[in-house]
Amino acid sequence: QVQLVQSGAEVKKPGASVRVSCETSGFRFSIYGFTWVRQAPGQGLEWMGWINVYNGDTNYAQNFQGRVTMTADTFTKTAYMELRSLRCDDTAVYYCARNSGGGYQDHWGQGTLVTVSS
């Protein structure tokens, strides 16, 4: 079955970087895209961007332009999201999700809590 398993919780200091991984199984990784979404405490879902594994294209939300990089490793079937210059308000649960053919997200990882604190 389709599975997306994310890396564990992280604690970072302001100004640092974090990389969250999303290891997949149960489907043909190389033909899909992956979206990253986050939820800060008490807030709603925030779309961060996506990567198309097939051609490497990326599309980042304006709020994260210049601070985020999304990559994918077809050998390990793993998607990655790196966020740099972390601020306290980047504290959130970060989710990876598989993009269906229609663009919506049909399978999700379990989420990774990233805490940014001095």
Next chain:
Amino acid sequence: EIVLTQSPGTLSLSPGERATLSCRTSQSVTSNNLAWYQHTPGRAPRLLIYGASRRPTGIPDRFSGSGSGTDFTLTISRLESEDFAVYYCQHLGLTFGGGTKLE
């Protein structure tokens, strides 16, 4: 950029009742590009509806979606205890609405 506005912000109902959630877009959108998700605290979001009215395999038929243009609706015909969660609409796999908390 298309803005999605969901209402109400919070909906208080009881099991067995009918829930009607609204999602309004700032511009007319293609129905194919409108989706709904359910998010229960501590769990991953779950796709409920895509293409405005289609249910993925495994989603109970008490969930239904409708609408076109700028006005879309998610209806839960008879609430069960596990349905109390936050619901989000989404356009084009990108922007989410602000969410409706069903309590």
